Amino acid sequence: MLRISGIDKSYGDTQILKRCSIEVAPKETIVIIGPSGSGKSTLLRCVNLLETIDAGKILFEGRDVTRERRHEHLVRQQIGMVFQNFELFSHLSAVENIMLAPVTVLGMSRHDAHDLALGLLDKVRLRNRAEAFPDELSGGQQQRVAIARALAMKPKLMLYDEPTSALDPEMISEVLDVMTDLSAEGMTSVVVTHEMGFARRAADKIVFMDAGEVIVTASSEQFFSGV
Ligand code: ADP
Ligand code: ADP
Numbered sequence: 001m002l003r004i005s006g007i008d009k010s011y012g013d014t015q016i017l018k019r020c021s022i023e024v025a026p027k028e029t030i031v032i033i034g035p036s037g038s039g040k041s042t043l044l045r046c047v048n049l050l051e052t053i054d055a056g057k058i059l060f061e062g063r064d065v066t067r068e069r070r071h072e073h074l075v076r077q078q079i080g081m082v083f084q085n086f087e088l089f090s091h092l093s094a095v096e097n098i099m100l101a102p103v104t105v106l107g108m109s110r111h112d113a114h115d116l117a118l119g120l121l122d123k124v125r126l127r128n129r130a131e132a133f134p135d136e137l138s139g140g141q142q143q144r145v146a147i148a149r150a151l152a153m154k155p156k157l158m159l160y161d162e163p164t165s166a167l168d169p170e171m172i173s174e175v176l177d178v179m180t181d182l183s184a185e186g187m188t189s190v191v192v193t194h195e196m197g198f199a200r201r202a203a204d205k206i207v208f209m210d211a212g213e214v215i216v217t218a219s220s221e222q223f224f225s226g227v
Contacts, residue, residue, distance in 0.1 A: 001026045001188055002047065002157060007056030009042055016042050018212045019056070024157070024190060029183040031199040032192045034209035040192040043209070044159045047190070049075050061156070077105065080150030084162045086142040088134040094121065094145045095130040098152050105153070113152075120148035124178050140171025144178055151182075158182065160191040200224055 002024040009017035017039050024030055032040050045051040047058055049065065049072060058066045060079070065071045088097050098117035102108040108116070121127045124144035134142050143163055150158060160179065164172040176198045183189055183202040193199070199206060199220070206223040208216040216223075 001028075001061060002190070003057070003059040004043070004047065005057050005059070007043075007046060007058065008054045009039075009046060009051060010054055016212050017046070017053075020209075020212070020214050021056075022190075022207055022214060022217065024188060026156075026188055027186040028204045029187075029189040029191065029202050030205045030207060031203040032190065032207045032209060033194065033196075033199070034215075038209045039212040040209055041161050044081070044161050044190065044192060048079055048081050048159060077153050078156045080153060080155035080158045082143070082146050082150055082158065082160045082163050084166050086134070086139070086146045086166075088142055088146055088149070090134050093131050093133055094126065094137065094148075097134075097145055098149045101149070102152050116152060117148070120151050121145075123151070123181075124148045125174070138171055139167045140174045143167065143171075143175045147175075147178055147182075156188060158187055158189045160189065160193065162192050162194070164193065164195060 004020060004022045006019045006021055007017055008015065008019060020043060034040055042051060046053050053066050057064055060075060063071050065075050092100065095114065095117045098120055099113040102113040102116060103110060118127065118130060121130050124147055126141060126144055129137060129141060164175050167175065176195060180198065180202045203220045206218050206220060207214055
């Protein structure tokens with residue numbers, strides 16, 4: 001589904017990513033780990049076209065999305081992204097945050113988008129907070145709304161960039177539980193996280209990055225058995 005092959009990325013004179021390659025098959029969950037500053041977030045941002053790459057290729061469903069701008073809408077619609085800091089629209093309620101893209105991008109009727117959004121709020125266990133605004137929700141609840149918002153575009157791939165690192169400890173598991181359920185249902189996912197419990201539960205493969213390079217790619221069994 002996603003093939004990242006030999007990508008390089010520099011900011012000015014500093015090379016951040018060095019010949020990084022990762023393959024993600026449909027329904028797989030891949031967890032990327034590694035020290036702070038090793039380039040994990042930059043790598044996700046390259047896949048999502050928030051950054052351009054200097055060399056290499058990124059193929060999404062066989063299409064070279066980094067070379068051909070006409071594929072950009074495909075990435076916007078079919079790759080969902082969840083950030084560390086939720087980034088919900090503060091002037092919109094939870095249900096309105098989720099409805100926005102289906103209405104404005106897909107042209108869905110407000111009625112259908114509302115039904116879709118309520119269904120997704122059910123899925124992230126927040127049906128009773130549909131009318132709440134972001135500042136009335138806990139961090140863990142906001143992040144679950146952000147996940148529902150990404151799901152509203154029916155993405156084929158979900159990218160998560162340290163989705164729980166801005167959360168108080170007691171809220172981390174409610175977000176990881178939702179992500180674990182999605183993975184178990186076959187949502188293809190790439191997750192940057194330090195949460196090794198989640199990695200053990202949900203990951204098919206672990207990618208370890210250091211100083212801009214992919215050092216190890218291992219199956220979850222190999223990784224956790226220490227082979
Ligand atoms: P990680 O997600 O593994 O913590 P990042 O991808 O955020 O790593 O960052 C990798 C390196 O790239 C860091 O040294 C960071 O300071 C640098 N970096 C990230 N974004 C930029 C940018 N827009 N301009 C310059 N340097 C950046
Ligand atoms: P993350 O927690 O995802 O690793 P960072 O804190 O490294 O994020 O970066 C947050 C934002 O700041 C990103 O948009 C990144 O591109 C930018 N950034 C990070 N490091 C630098 C830098 N050295 N120079 C300019 N921008 C940077």
